[in-house]
Amino acid sequence: MKNLEELRKIRDEARKTMDLRSGNQRARVVVCMGTCGIAAGARDTMQAFMESLEEAGATDVAVTAAGCAGFCDQEPLVEVEIKDGSTVRYGHVDAAAAQRIVKEHLMQGKVVESLVFSQGA
């Protein structure tokens, strides 16, 4: 390494992979992964969320799994929690729907009304 500029580059690159650890995410995407969810394709949904978030460069959104929420007919069911407290549940979320939720809800702050199953905590 020759100079500070190169050190900065290494720093910025390494930071990208470490933001998970602080636990300071602005939003959380919870993919319900009970037996019902997985059978309905929740794995693909989860994968789609991870890829779309990566593409969008959103480093402050956590993606986690949860068990069955009790609405098996809505699976794959996905909950989006924004840190200020608002929670939206989306039903029948396939990969395409996941992409839309990332783009519109998580990046632009607009709830995707046509996919909403229920709102509020």
Place this chain on the structure above:
Amino acid sequence: MAKPRTVVMVPVDADTVAIGARDVKNRFAEEIGRRGLASEISVLEVGSFGPVDAGVIAAVQPDGVVYGGLTPDRVDRIVEEHFVKGRACREWLLSGEHPLPDPRATDSRHTQYAGRIVLDNCGRINPENIDEYIANDGYFALGKALSDMTPAAVVEDVKKSGLRGRGGAGFPTGLKWGFCASETGPEKYVVCNADEGEPGTFKDRLIMEGDPHKVLEGMALCGYAIGASKGYIYIRGEYKLSIERLRQAIAAARAYGLLGNNILDSGFTFDIDIKIGAGAYVCGEETALIESMEGKRGLPRLKPPFPAQQGFRNKPTNVNNVETLANIPAIVQRGADWFRGVGAANMPGTKVYTILGHVRRPGLIEVPGGVTLRDIIDDYAGGMKHGNFKMAQLGGTAGDLLGEEMLDVPLNYDALEKVGHVLGSGAILIMNETIGVCDFLHACMRFFAHESCGNCNPCRNGLRWLSAITARLKAGTGYPGDIEIMEEIATVLKTAAFCPLGQSPAGPITSALRYFKPEIEKGIDHSSARPKPDHTARALATFAG
């Protein structure tokens, strides 16, 4: 491939390795791979973030969940329940007792990262990956010093910061650097004292295991400030994992050109090697340490000349403790004024302690300078575990015993000195009423009698006598006059022992007599029919214990 959504961080340090942390970590990786989750969940080895009695730990982020007491079998369940089904396994949760190092998830100051200077990376970065150290602004202090500061300005900053040596003696670090910097001559040395031999103290080990690059950067900054191009870490041989990680860190820093010739194109050259000690207590004393580095028996030297004038190979040498050096990057990067703003006016910055004994959360903590012992017990260690507070030993086995009346004295060098105590190396041992003072003193004195290097008479013989006397007091067979003899030996040690390691055992004796004399007096048998005590050298020679 998308980047992982979850990270499992397993603190791997020498304690947890011994109980299977690597097996647990490997099992996590295997199970996660077997279930096809390897691209979603990454498994990471980190350093300790504090708790020491919780078995093998794993922190899951960003979920804010910490598991404790893990075994490979339990890992299988956790992978299935938590990662596949998405619900945390409640039975192994640690979160209540040991809050996650995360400001959001914690209700106590025990493991809060806010305000940490030395331990800010421990438990959060992979110590074997230099990039992760750099990601948290690592090596930028060195970059700043090399590009914007003169060596004298670095020394000045450290002076102004008010940092004092964290190894035990509390000598002002900037002043020490100044002595060495003012020596002329091209050959000088930086030595990092990692011979942490004080029983109960293991903060330096956890710093080196959790964030080795911070120590290296501190040494390089010291080298730049005092004009040295070579540094040595003198480390005890038992610290195998520290040695492994330091070696690895040195190699990585060399590969990046952050150690070696012409660092960051500044013309500054600095390299670091490791010297492994053989585990003699006396080698923590800086001149004995230097003797040992030179390949000789570790006997303390007569001072002056001080190491700053004639140290390693009789060249000017600056010896600092691991924790002291780990403070340096933050001081250089954020400035002396910032550092002075943390902690108390007479003890800027923080202090790392290992708190042990009868407390609910023993472990590694970093506390702003000047916090009281009561606060440390209640806020950082979760309060007393069984019974009531009886006494604390501050600073390892050579430290003073403090009674209840000292709970509200701020733990800083000056306030403690005013009440006749010293801060010591950073171990705090908390004891409840089940511990007898004489039992405890005997355990301490036995250790010192064994570790005396034999160089001077007060230490060699005095400590053996103290061991013998405390043994009979403990058994309730002490002689009238024993307490006076103990006081006399303590005075002799303090005034006539050759090095600090012979002087400091006086501390536990005099402080115990100060707070617990009535209890110690109970160890004396006043019946007159007993034979007189045998105080001949022969009696001492046959005393075993």
